[in-house]
Amino acid sequence: MNAPQHASLIGQRIPKMDAPEKVAGKTRYIQDLNLPGQLYGLILRTERVHARIVSIDTSAAKALPGVRAVLTAADVPIHPIGVNKDNPPLKGDKVRCERDEVAAVAADSLEIAQAAIKLIKVEYEDLPPIFDPRDSIKDGAPVIHAAKPDNVAMAFDYAHGDVERGEAESDVVVEDEFTLHRVTHCCMGVSGVIADFEPVSGNLTLYSNTQVPFLHKREFAEVLGMDPSRIRIIQPPIGGGFGSKLDIYPFEPIAVYLAKATRRPVKLIFTREEEFIASPTRQPAIIRLRSGAKKDGTLTFRTVDVLLDNGGYTSWGATIPFVMMQTFSSLYRVPHCRYHTKAVYTNNPFAGSFRGYGNLQATFAIEQQMDKMADALGIEPYEFRLKNAQNAGEVTGQGMHFKTCGFQDCLETAAGRSGFVEKRKALGAAKGLSGVRRGVGMASMLHVGGGAKIYPSDGCGTILKLDDFGHVTIMTGASEIGQGSETVLAQLVCEELGVPMSAVTVVNNDTDITPWDVGVHASRTTFIAGNSAIGAARKAKDKILAAAATVSNMKAEEMDLKGGNIVRASDGEKVMPLAKMLRQLHFSDKAELVMTTNYYEPPSVHQDKGFKGDVSAAYAWATQVVEVEVDTDTGIVKLLKVWAAHDVGRVLNEMGIEGQIEGGIIMGQGYALCEDMPVVEGHLVNPAFRDYKLITAPEIPEMDISFIETMDGEGPQGAKGVGEAPSICMAAAVANAIENATGVRIASLPFTPERVYSALKGRPL
Amino acid sequence: MNAPQHASLIGQRIPKMDAPEKVAGKTRYIQDLNLPGQLYGLILRTERVHARIVSIDTSAAKALPGVRAVLTAADVPIHPIGVNKDNPPLKGDKVRCERDEVAAVAADSLEIAQAAIKLIKVEYEDLPPIFDPRDSIKDGAPVIHAAKPDNVAMAFDYAHGDVERGEAESDVVVEDEFTLHRVTHCCMGVSGVIADFEPVSGNLTLYSNTQVPFLHKREFAEVLGMDPSRIRIIQPPIGGGFGSKLDIYPFEPIAVYLAKATRRPVKLIFTREEEFIASPTRQPAIIRLRSGAKKDGTLTFRTVDVLLDNGGYTSWGATIPFVMMQTFSSLYRVPHCRYHTKAVYTNNPFAGSFRGYGNLQATFAIEQQMDKMADALGIEPYEFRLKNAQNAGEVTGQGMHFKTCGFQDCLETAAGRSGFVEKRKALGAAKGLSGVRRGVGMASMLHVGGGAKIYPSDGCGTILKLDDFGHVTIMTGASEIGQGSETVLAQLVCEELGVPMSAVTVVNNDTDITPWDVGVHASRTTFIAGNSAIGAARKAKDKILAAAATVSNMKAEEMDLKGGNIVRASDGEKVMPLAKMLRQLHFSDKAELVMTTNYYEPPSVHQDKGFKGDVSAAYAWATQVVEVEVDTDTGIVKLLKVWAAHDVGRVLNEMGIEGQIEGGIIMGQGYALCEDMPVVEGHLVNPAFRDYKLITAPEIPEMDISFIETMDGEGPQGAKGVGEAPSICMAAAVANAIENATGVRIASLPFTPERVYSALKGRPL
Incomplete structure (x- = not known):
């Protein structure tokens, strides 16, 4: 009879806590x-x-x-x-x-x-200025920073295995150069x-x-x-962050x-x-990628050379190769891998961190080349991916340990729901360079989903306080930048304490009040701050149930917190209201308030000097299939539908995760199709929304989102981080779909009408 | 060599933390x-x-x-x-x-x-209206609240001993009626x-x-x-509270x-x-007081009848008899006491709580009558007080247990520093009704100094958080209303953690962040919130020293925190900087932040149904001597000097406590001499600072303040609460001084020129 009260909050559709204030125009941004x-x-x-x-x-x-x-x-x-x-x-x-x-x-x-x-x-x-990064490293190039006479802002090498051996074992070797452009965050704030x-x-x-x-x-x-x-x-x-x-x-x-x-x-x-x-942009990059495979479709090796236009100064953009590297080394099983990267000064604007952090760029290269290799091998690209896809339990050459891994499920689900193999075959058979053509494309991705141990600590602190009436305050180090962190943290605490979402206040925006957190990046907040909040809540629960044991005839472990009450764990029978217990504890001789603190540090490790190590406590996976329409007369590419299958560990707030994935897909769509920052002689030519083309509502495609729940053992209630994942595959999937529609592969972004038209006409920009 | 760094903060002169913002005009009150x-x-x-x-x-x-x-x-x-x-x-x-x-x-x-x-x-x-409370209880009086047809808002009786027996044993019995007026808080905010x-x-x-x-x-x-x-x-x-x-x-x-x-x-x-x-006023009262003593100066009994003008509605003013009662029953050793009080509705404004909470009124009556009885007994009033003054260890008829008691020290110090006995004798010998006369008067007081157990809990909660750099945030339930609570709490925590005041932020103004506290009243904040903060700090210290023990060759108990460092307790030798230890703790494999919580509930008890019980964990005492000049031609009374001796347990912040005592003396001076709210036919005639006469700077008397440090065992670092104490004696002392100067005793307040002149002329108002 009390069943609805006792329903778990996990997986429910829970509106964002900050939405009413925002919708009512009451939110006071820094502008106010x-x-x-x-x-x-x-x-x-x-x-x-x-x-x-x-x-x-x-x-x-x-x-x-x-x-x-x-x-x-x-x-x-x-x-x-x-x-x-x-x-x-x-x-x-x-x-x-x-x-x-x-x-x-x-x-x-x-x-x-x-x-x-x-x-x-x-x-x-x-x-004398430099605008092309390839010019920066030419002999006699003007020097931009006296301290760096070679114009190199940052460079490093990574390797595992023996690529020469890998190449010798290869039946097919492909090599391509991909050129990635500059876009910006466009935060509303x-x-x-x-x-x-x-x-x-x-x-x-x-x-x-x-x-x-x-x-x-x-x-x-x-x-x-x-x-x-x-x-x-x-x-x-x-008003939005995305890394900017x-x-x-x-x-x-x-x-x-x-x-x-x-x-x-x-x-x-x-x-x-x-x-x-x-403000910072996404990092432009030139990626030269060479990969090989055996006839049976086994990947053999990969060499990567990345050149980054570092612009005039160095911000986080220069460090995206650390994340790119993970995709090159570990998205698929690659026994031999060599990776070189260089960020060089130019007189262009400079890039910062941006949702996906290099992974959009790396995935664009990898996943186009996967299609190309599959074609060269005569293997269906879906099968080729499936064959090389990582599995749970594997440890990659870079040292990433996939304790849970839904990659193959993601591939199967996205392919299955979209009818990818058949559709690709049918549309590919009709591919051509005239009229309006359709195509489907697939891309997958791997991204950290349990934080990333980059700073000395990747942890987050929580302070929890319950008042006499069962109201819960969560003081968390985790910032809310619009991503919904306060909602999911409240939800995780409510789940432990058996109270409704309305019982919670989240305090998260003042370093003098909240405990330390490393910050909002690496899709880490739900995972790290969530685990921290759960830990604080469990300590509070222990305190409450121990107190309840002193006033009931049950042991603490025989009781639970549900529906605002202390209940018998076995059958949910109400023992007493939580608020009453809190007041008894407070207004007794040995007066006590329920206040707890907790600090959670994930069991990840720092990379060693060779950039190897299990840097994240969990990893997120996704496969996205897109269907596009290419108007060969105008070069206009229309995104019709996206099938997205994401290994999210577990769905905590269905509404929240849908919002994250939908928003990410649209951001990836903008990156793929229309967003661009042409910089001419160092000057941005379109610094306004009139000329910088964002995706707007009418262009948003139909979406079919599937959640692969791998129930990560370390994740909060089994969840993994998913904030960055959804935008990562889009450009690669669209590129593959354009090829499926037209037979033309375009290695540069974005797929604006002009670029597509030129490419179709055999005159790539 | 590090000695200055290691000096204790206790007893130092520490400016209020909120002063710079206030002085700079940056403080944003609710008006802003x-x-x-x-x-x-x-x-x-x-x-x-x-x-x-x-x-x-x-x-x-x-x-x-x-x-x-x-x-x-x-x-x-x-x-x-x-x-x-x-x-x-x-x-x-x-x-x-x-x-x-x-x-x-x-x-x-x-x-x-x-x-x-x-x-x-x-x-x-x-x-038909009622303006005089004596009319409210007459037969046939108009009824103000239908639910209370007798117009009695609140009434109760208290007794200990057997007053009839006490009266029978008395050699001298005196009886007086005192009339106390209405004043208001005049908060700047x-x-x-x-x-x-x-x-x-x-x-x-x-x-x-x-x-x-x-x-x-x-x-x-x-x-x-x-x-x-x-x-x-x-x-x-x-902008000020004082109980309003x-x-x-x-x-x-x-x-x-x-x-x-x-x-x-x-x-x-x-x-x-x-x-x-x-806004609420101080409670007007009519007090009929009858007391007896033996020839040797031993008090025998006291009967008290208090009539309160409750006004149109009932706020805290009606409850001041609970505090008045303590003074009647327990300021001096009185073996037999009977007390009756009644608050009756009128059509006047109503009173609230106000610094001293009835004790100014009670003390006005008691301490005038002590002088009068001494005169009747032919005993020097100072000696008479000393003979009957409470001492440490005593338990009064009302059940108050004075674990520490500096009353006799207060009497001796105030009398000694002012030369009271000689001066009173000399000025009394010259007393008269012409020209300008001088007089000295003495009064003493007892007030709660360790909270007051009135609500189900008298406690306060604290959450403490240290950052990686040794910055300390104190989240306390205790409100800052201008009294300096945040400064003293910061000081107590700094003393435990060996950090400077600049290392602290106090967060104290948001019920969703701060833990519970019963509120600012009963002079309880330093005592209760102070003990709570100390407890939280000691937990943090334990955590830090335990961590230090793991990285040094010393045991935790061999170390201390001083001057921002972990030091060897025996000689103050630096072991390592505190901030470094905090970072080691945080940025280690078992990452931890130093965050603690604490709730302090004083060991006081609720009064029983007979109003008996040890309601406070400590009691504050004071004796004040004033010297006045009375211009018998104009009735103008000038307050020349105040000697104040206060049992404060221990001085924590000398500057803060001086400010409290100076401010309280001035507030008592205003109550005694000039503040008044004449209400004519229910209407206040002077609702403006033009006509409501506050003490201003030129009228502030010279002050000689002495601190009696009784080092209370339960008090934070030995301190007691002292917020209300300093205003309590003033009116009584001034009344006694006027008598000493002129031979005329005035039983009604305030001592405005008109009232004093009329009294001197034998036509009391």
Whole structure:
């Protein structure tokens, strides 16, 4: 009779907790925050992309009434930021790309700041620029950073097995070069920060959209030369992240410098145009891939050479090869693998981390070549994949241990539900270069699904507090950037404590309140923060049931928490209301509140010097099949339907995971078909939504989403992380579908009408 | 060499942590808070003080553009509030005092709300009023609340011993009637609230100045008929409390009703005039006191009859007799005591809790009569007090157990430092009714100093979190209302963890984050919340030293935390920096963060049905001597100097406790000399600072403050609560000083020029 109350929350469709506030227009983003006495910060960016700064004249700007500070590199400490520490927030000697920050203003109003910026005069002396990364490594190339005379920002090699032996064993060898373009996150909430120093103490509070508040504390401390313990980061609700807010960028220290100079809070928010020009992009890449296989379809070897356009400075984009490598080495069983990567400076904008983190690029190359090899071997591509697909229990050449692995299930499910083999055969038989053609394409992916041990800790802390009425507060280090983390954490705690979702508040946006977490990246939040929250909840449950044992005739282990009550575990019979027990515990002689703390560190390991090791506690898998229509007269590619089969470990919140997968598919679709950032002589030509083409509602394809539940032993309730997975396969699957429709394989993205039309006409762009 | 780093923080002069923000004008009080879509609430109060409401016409107000809701009692549920549940937030049937809320408006702006209020037409039918509480209990008196036809809001009796026997043993018996007036808190921050319902969930967030957020949750839930777990109370920085924010008052549910009706946040802030008219006052009282003593100066008995003007409704003012009783029964050793109290309804404004909570009134009576009895016995009043003063170890007739007691030390110190005995003798010898006369007066007090077990729990919870850099966050249930609680809690934690004050953030203003606390009252915060914080810090220390033991060659108990380091306990030799240890703990295989929780419940007990029991874990004592100058031509009494000796257990923050005592003395001075709220026919005649006379800087007397450190065994580092103590003796001491100067004893407050002049002329007001 109490059955509905006792139903598990796991797998239910649970709306996001932050949705009502957002839909009601009540959410106050950083744009809506204003501090007393606040000034408005604005940045003057360079007009040139590679030039020496001869002089900066700020006198007229400083003289403008209402201007409180005008800063140039001469006014601030030299603390370059970014992955290579090559990016001074304000540029003093030279400029290296369109984004470069030359001066900054803090003024009483945005209008005054805008006027002041126009009054700053900068004299430049142009230097020879580099726009193509292949030019950066040519002899005699202009040097972009004096400290790196070879223009190489980052390079490394990886290998397992013996590729020469692999090649000798091969019956078929294919080699291709793939060119990946630049796209950007398009977060609805543009970048912004408010920097506020406390009087007297000098402590700094940053209101920030960062995805990594705890890492940011340390980074800001380094930049500012202050004790990290004196920095507090508060995250107002964040209008999307996708990795764009994973690094520290010049505007942030600039806002802090302005606040320091003026002793006033300074708010610095990008315009949309600035967001396009000056926020990180997905990493463009040139991938040369060579693979071999035996006649029976067994993969033999792979060599990979990756060249990255690092742009003017180094952010996380330069590090995507670490993730790409996993796909090359371990998506399929490859006994021999060699991998070389190089990120080189150019005078282009630079890339950051972006959902999928190199895996879209790697998968684009791998999964096209898998089709190509299958064709060369005369094997059905689906069968070829299935033959080489990893299985549960395997340890790859790179040391990844797949304790659970739904890859083959994903392949079978996506192929089965889409009728892939038959459809591909039928459409392929009708392929051609005239009229409107249809094709199907398949791609699969492997991605970390249980965190990624990159930092000294990959953990997350939780503090749990129950009030006298059964209300639960979860203080978690895990940030909510729109991905639904607070909802799934609440759900996992409610499941343990047998309370409804309405009983929970999640506190997750203030480093002074919440315990440490490494940040939102690597699809880790549900897995890591979820396990942390479950641990805290189980400690609370133990405390409650132990107390219940003292007032009932049952042992703690004979009881459970369900439907807001303490119940008999065997039959769900109510023992007493949870809230009543909490009050008895509190209002007794030995008064006690139920408060617990927990820190979860996944059982993953750091990679060794050879980049080998089981870096994630679990791995996610997916296969996506797409069906497209190619208008050969216009080059327009229409995505008709996507069949997506994802090994998600276990579905926790069906609505949430569907949203993640749908959103990811659409992001992958945009990457494949229309999003692009043409940079001409270092300048972005389309910094606006008018010219930057995002997927909009009418273009969203029909979707058929299947969940493969492998019930991961380490995952929270069996779940794996899935935040990045859904966008990874799309471009590769679309490429394969275009080939199926037209017989033409296109190795460069995006598949805009112009590029497709040119390719079909035999004149690839 | 490291000695300065290792110095204890206890007893240091530590500035308040919130002072810099306040001084810099950065503190954002509730007045400064605005929510998106917020409306402005305003209350229409009655024009009459006792009348039937015949009709209310809100049609014109409702028709005004920008008006979003107009509510009367007819529109809201009937849920009377207050201690007797006799006060409906909106009055429907009748009005009973000047404050009565008849209608309320929510509008787009305050100006529109003001215009709307003027458009509401109310028809009244006057009823016969009562203004003197002595009239309330006369036969045939008009009935104010139908449910209480005898007009008695609250009455009770207490006794210990056998007063008849005591009287029989007495050589001297004196009897007096004392009349105490009405004053108000004059918080710089006026009352206000913002009520905000979440869309969909309907959860309520109250931005409130309350001193009792956790009790408020339950109270609002009752009023609103909702689950208390769905109410979140956030306290913006509070501009003073003193007890005025201890009860729920009609404006608060009204704001909630308006928010509910409009589905918009509603902000309702008092004007200063409204704050005078409609916020609680100190409880006026008429005290008839009869006491006896033997020739040798031993007190024999006491009978007390207290009549309280309860006003139109019942708030905490009606309950002050519980505290008054302690002074009558237990300040001195009194073997026989009988006590009767009655609070009766009138058509006057009503009183709430106010720093000292009845003890100013009781002490005024007791300590004047002690002088009078001493004179009658021919004993020096100081000697008479000393003879009857309580001592450590004693248990009083009411069951209070004085585990530590600095009363006799207080008497000796205040008398010694002021030269009281000689001065009193000399000035008394010169006493007279002409010219300017000087006098000294002494009074002492007893007050709870270790909480007061009134609610089911008198405890407080703490959550502690240390970050990787040694920064400490204290999440405490204890509210900061300007009294400096966050500073002393930070100090106590720093003392345990050996870190500087700058290492601490205190989080104390959000019921969804902080653990339960019963609220700011009964001078309990330093004692209760302090012990709770110390407990949490000691758990953290244990964890840290246990970890240090695993990486050093010392046992945990051989180490200590000092100066930001782990040190060898024996000689302070540095073992390793605390922050380094925290990072080692965090970034190890068995990753752990230092987070602890603690709940402290004092070892006090509830009073039994006879009002007996040891309700506080410690008791505070004080003796104050004042010197005054009386201008017999004008009646002007000038307070020249105060010698205050306080048993504070132990001085924690010398600057903080000095501030508390200085502020309390000035508040007592205002009560004694100038603050007054004349209510004529139910109407307050001076609702403004122009006419309500507060003590200002030039009138502040010289002060000589001594701390008696009795090192209470249960107190945090030995301290006792002292928040209320310093204002308690002042009026009594001034009365005794006036007598010493002029020979005239005045039994009514305040000692305004008019009252003193009239008394000196033999025509007491």
